[in-house]
Amino acid sequence: MKGTMMFPHRTTTRSRRTRLAAAAVAFSFLTLAGCSGVVAEGGSGGSDESFEFTLSTAAQPGTPNAAVQDWYLDRIEEETDGRIAFERTAPEAICKAAEVVECVRDGRAQIGVTVPDYTPQYFPSASMVSIPFLSQNSAAIMRSLYDIHADYEPAMEVMADNGLHHVGTWPVGRLLLGTPEPVTEKSGLSGLQMRASGPIVQQVLSGAGVNIQAITAPETYEAVQRGVINSIGGAIDFPVNYKLMELLPYWTDPGFGQYSTFGMWFSADAYDGLPEDLKGIVDDVTEELNTGEGIEAFNTQAADQCQQMLDASTVEEFTAWEDSATEEWSTEVEDSTQQQWIELVKGQGLSDAEGVLDEYLSHLEEYDDLEYTDATLDCEDQFAAR
Known part of the structure; x- marks a missing residue:
């Protein structure tokens, strides 16, 4: 189960998969206790339904994490022709950084962005990034975490049990x-x-x-x-x-x-309540985010x-x-x-912790050749050259 230290490549790649959205219709707004909620028009399951989701975020404007978040929100709105729109509240306007997940779980927000390590009991299936010296490749890490939360049952279970639908989990940058x-x-x-x-x-x-x-x-x-x-x-x-x-x-x-990582998730209720055509678009954009676009947005800002x-x-x-x-x-x-990580997440309720880690390490090896740019390493080089 031991991982090997992986050293960085310094180029970028793009991976894109697009899908045409259905025709747009007007959407209305609902305000409850100062926060916008889910809005649906057009009847249950109809192709003309529209939704507004409230964002609770800890990502500060101008940071690479905000760039990843904004790429995703913009892309969803664009690809659905506005049938999914986001009420973009300011950082910590609804909930403090350590409470964002609670905002999503209790319905004050329908999509959240923050550091999973602030509430590790909800995210044991993503905290293996905290194992030091394991991987340098941010693109491989983001893709690996996406795969295990889309395909590996123990990781999927922990999200479902907490009322969350995984969107993306990406490294915050080198320590x-x-x-x-x-x-x-x-x-x-x-x-x-x-x-x-x-x-x-x-x-x-x-x-x-x-x-x-x-x-x-x-x-x-x-x-x-x-x-x-x-x-x-x-x-x-x-x-x-x-x-x-x-x-x-x-x-x-x-x-x-x-x-460490930033994470983004829908409430399970919000995602599950989407009609199939909008779910398909969300899934396609989520794949784009995790297979290159998220890391590119991150490094451009970094x-x-x-x-x-x-x-x-x-x-x-x-x-x-x-x-x-x-x-x-x-x-x-x-x-x-x-082993410390395995013992930690078992205590947080992650079933088959060894299997989750093995699955993650297997994906890291699979994606080790993904090209990426490490803006922090480039910055170190610029300081050395002064």
């Missing part, structure tokens, strides 16, 4: 460490007070002497500013979009690779983040660890991290 002083190897982490997500990543960092604090992304700036923490582990969103580069001058890539870091006078360094430092840490933990 970076932001610190007040340079850190170039594991020993430099001891004693840091750090915010980081990903259950196995947290355990590995704790094993290196890091004191992990449970803080969501939107709360991180204030936590550093007030001295609650003095470092963060997170993707490039954190220095740029959450403004942590104003407070932490040193940023480095320890080589963990992809470490490229802009690098320039903001390059322009920031407060960023002293953005470096990568030497391969020897990464390999030493990887060798030390690789025998234990997969």
